Amino acid sequence: MKPLEINALSKRYGERQALDSLSFAVPPGEIFGFVGSNGAGKTTTMRIAVGVLQADEGDVRYGGEPVNVNSSARFGYMPEERGLYPKMTVAKHLIYLAQLHGLNTKDAREAMMNWTERLHLADRRDSTVDTLSLGNRQRVQLAAALVHDPDVLILDEPFSGLDPFAVQDMAQVIKEKAEEGVPVLFEVTPGLWTQGFTPRVRV
Incomplete structure (x- = not known):
């Protein structure tokens, strides 16, 4: 695995x-957390890191090279506004996203089976996203970020x-990915330190 580097990023929205x-x-294997008020730029x-926005100045690098379409495809991203298709079943959703990231049908299905089992969604594979609780939608969104075995x-x-059980599940998955050498960047949530790891934090 390689480091994710944020280099002198600047971004302006109008006058802000x-x-x-x-x-x-x-660095590889590190859990790096942001903490800050709304509007702080997290x-x-x-x-910008995943290529959804362009910086006005600066760049993002992975392993010393500027992030491009090919390298960002190896990133797992869980957005603030959850980008799930409400009328698609959990299974079809995850298989579809895995295939978008380059997995063949067999590997995509195996990845879906693995992550729905790991995140306690096995009994909801045939449920459409719009019928899920908030907690289960969050689990599906995390599975969507992980289904292609991302490098970042x-x-x-x-x-x-x-709920506390879902937080524990997610925290354990994040810890396991870091132990595999994956750089993890995320927004810090109060109470996270009770889940068995302490991220390096930037305010």
């Missing part, structure tokens, strides 16, 4: 300066609205 020469690095940074994990408010 969202980011001003922000720099940090997330989501903007994550969207970027999670925007992954613990928002979750």
